[in-house]
Every structure is written in C-alpha cells, then in structure tokens.
Amino acid sequence: MFLSSSERPWRYAHxxxxxxxxxxxxxxxxxxxxxxxxxxxGASTLFCIVSDGAGSAPLSQIGARFAxxxxxxxxxxxxxxxxGVGAIDQEFAHASLDRFxxxxxxxxxxxxxxxxxxxCTLLYAAVDEQRCAFAxxxxxxxxxxxxxxxxAPRAFEWxxxxxxxxxxxxxxxxxxxxxxxxxxxxxxxxxxEELAVFSDGLQGxxxxxxxxxxxxxxxxxxxxxxxxxEAGRSEGLCGSLRRFLASPTIETRTDxxxxxxxxxxxxxxxRPALPAAPAPVSPAVEAPxxxxx
Numbered sequence: 001m002f003l004s005s006s007e008r009p010w011r012y013a014h015x016x017x018x019x020x021x022x023x024x025x026x027x028x029x030x031x032x033x034x035x036x037x038x039x040x041x042g043a044s045t046l047f048c049i050v051s052d053g054a055g056s057a058p059l060s061q062i063g064a065r066f067a068x069x070x071x072x073x074x075x076x077x078x079x080x081x082x083x084g085v086g087a088i089d090q091e092f093a094h095a096s097l098d099r100f101x102x103x104x105x106x107x108x109x110x111x112x113x114x115x116x117x118x119x120c121t122l123l124y125a126a127v128d129e130q131r132c133a134f135a136x137x138x139x140x141x142x143x144x145x146x147x148x149x150x151x152a153p154r155a156f157e158w159x160x161x162x163x164x165x166x167x168x169x170x171x172x173x174x175x176x177x178x179x180x181x182x183x184x185x186x187x188x189x190x191x192x193e194e195l196a197v198f199s200d201g202l203q204g205x206x207x208x209x210x211x212x213x214x215x216x217x218x219x220x221x222x223x224x225x226x227x228x229x230e231a232g233r234s235e236g237l238c239g240s241l242r243r244f245l246a247s248p249t250i251e252t253r254t255d256x257x258x259x260x261x262x263x264x265x266x267x268x269x270x271r272p273a274l275p276a277a278p279a280p281v282s283p284a285v286e287a288p289x290x291x292x293x
Contacts, residue, residue, distance in 0.1 A: 010037055010046050011229040012263035013237035017245040019201060021255040030055065030120075031199050031259040032064035034072055037232060041082035046127045047075050048261045052140055052199040054119035054173060055256075059111070063104060063118030067174055070100045071124060084128035085187070093135040093185040097122070097174060104175055115175050122174040125159075125195055127263075133187045136160045137179045139171040139200040140259075141207060143214045145223075145266070147191040156194075156214045160184045162203050171200070193266040194223050201256035202245075227268035237262075 018029035030053030038045045051067040053060025074096035078087040100122075108115040121138025134142055139162035145154055163172050163182060172182045196219060198206065206218045229237055244250065245258045 008265040008267060009231035010263055010265045011226050011231055011234060012037075012046070012048075012261065013226065013229070013234045013241050014048070014259070014261040015238055015241040015245055016050075016199075016259040017242055017257065019254065019256040019258060020251050022257055027055075028061050029257050030057075030061040030064060031201070031257040032061070032068045032120075033197070033199075033259040033261055034068045035233070035261050035263065036072065038076060038079050040076065040079045043079065043082060043084040043128060045075075045079055045084055045088075046263055047072065047079075047124065048126075048195065048197045048263060049122075049124035050140055050197045050199050050259045050261060051123075051174070052121045052138065052201070052257070052259065054121075055169075057117050057119040059113060059117045060120050062107075063120040063175065066104060066107065066118070067100055067120050067122050070103055071096050071122065074099060075124075075126065085126050085131040085133050088126040088133040089187060090185045093183060094180055097137070097179060097183060101175060101177070101179070119173040119175050121171060121199070123160075123197060125197055127192050127195065130191050131187070131189055132192050134159045134185070136163070136184045137172050137174045137182060138163050139203065140198055141203055141214075143196045143198075143206070143219060144192050145194040145219075147193050154216070154220065156216050156219045158207065158212075158214050159186060161212065162200060162207075194219075194226070194262075194264045196222070196263075197259075197261040199257065199259040201254050201258035202250075202260060205250070205253055222262055223264050223266070224268075226262050226264035227266055229264075 012035050014033045014035045016031040016033045033050045035048045049068050051064035053064040123136040123140050126133045142159040145156050206215050
C-alpha cells in the first residue's frame, strides 16, 4: 500500500566528483555539495546546496566547501525559529550571503591570500510540505518537478537559467561584493516532489541551451531509483552516483568537476512480480543512463 502524497518521506543522494581535466593537472575537486533534512521546530525542511569553485582560483575548493558549511549553518539557525521555508526568504538570502562573504574574508586574511583565491558559485533549494525557496549566484542550475494530478505527465523545469558572463566559462562568484546585485531568489507556494541541484560540469548535458529546457530523458531514469530508496540519505545511491559521474559515459562529454544532488518523495510505480528477489536498487542509477545519454 502506498503512502499518501503528504506522508511520503524525502529520499536523497548527492556526490561531487573530480573531472578529467583536474586529474590531468593534479588539481583537487573544486566542487562541493550538501543535502540534509532539517527537522526543526516541528517542521521538516529539505535543504540542498551546491558550490562550484572557480577553475582559475587556486583555493576555490576551500571556498566551495566553506560556502556549503556556512549557508547550511545559516539555514539551520533560520529554521530553528519555526515557520519552515517561510524563514528562507529574500532577506535570508542576502543576509546569509553577507555572512559568508565576511567569514570568507576572515579565512583569507588568516591565510594571507586574496579573497578571490577562494572564488566559488552558490546555489541552494529549501523545500517543506507545500513551499519552496531557491537562490543562486553563478552557473549550475536547479531543476524541479512539481506535484501533478494522477495520470498527468511529469514535468522537469529549471528555476534559474545558469548565469553566464560575456565570455565562455565566465560567471558570477559569491565572494564578490557585486554578488548581491546578481543574486537570484524565488519563493513559491508549491509542493515539489522531486528536485535536482547540479554544478556547471553537468549543465551542458542536462539542459538544452537552444530550447532552454531540462532534458527529461536524463532526469526520469535518475529518479526511478530514488523513488524506491529508503527514507533519508541513501549511501548506496550516493556511491552509484559517484561512479556514474566518473564513468566514461559522462567523462567523454565533460572534463570538468561535477556535483549532483537528487531528491524525491514521489511514489514509485509498482514493480512487476518477479520469480526471484529483485536486484539491489543502487545499480539502477547507472544502467538506464548508459542507454539514455
């Protein structure tokens, strides 16, 4: 028997994987990601965050990890007062960005390095039962799938189009004082059932630049396994996601670092009766995608 839509728990997995070009240059993975279910003040909120360190910044991997830590801590503090996603508003987006910039400036001073050496992007999503909020500085994207009527086709739509500069591979970074001017924020009274947050290492594969749409044929197979996972963080699917992002299927199409968060609370489609025990869920992330991409 399936749970009602309001009772289904979040299942999620995430991974950040070093790209081929970084391996060749002995550069560490400059991406970072985090995802948590924050059960605070009687409300449950899923919070997902990705940060991509600038390739030209020598300590950007530290900046990316620090961005995830600081903004996640800020979200915990904001949500502790109750009210769910209502606490993650535009004021929060600017205040948390400001706190990150001041904290990063202190880190840079202690290291004796300019703050630009820690340059990184920032994008995050917060989702409770009926609301969601999103913020972004830089490239990468957030793709969501709202609740739909029974039998209706599943839709995957981006929230903000990746921020690009005048030149290829140019974008905005969270350490820059001008980040407040380009910070994008959106709050919705909308129930989401699935979402993905990813860095720019994947955006060329999963977004159609000409038509400005998200590739459903990428996301649908990815979420099939998530729908059958246990509640909360799936360690098995995190491992499968890491292997997939480092596989030749992906590496031949992008040599950059890659981060991907997947979260679902959509009911799985019923499995057909099988004469033997079904295979473990984890490989399902990989096999369909070898065919789809």
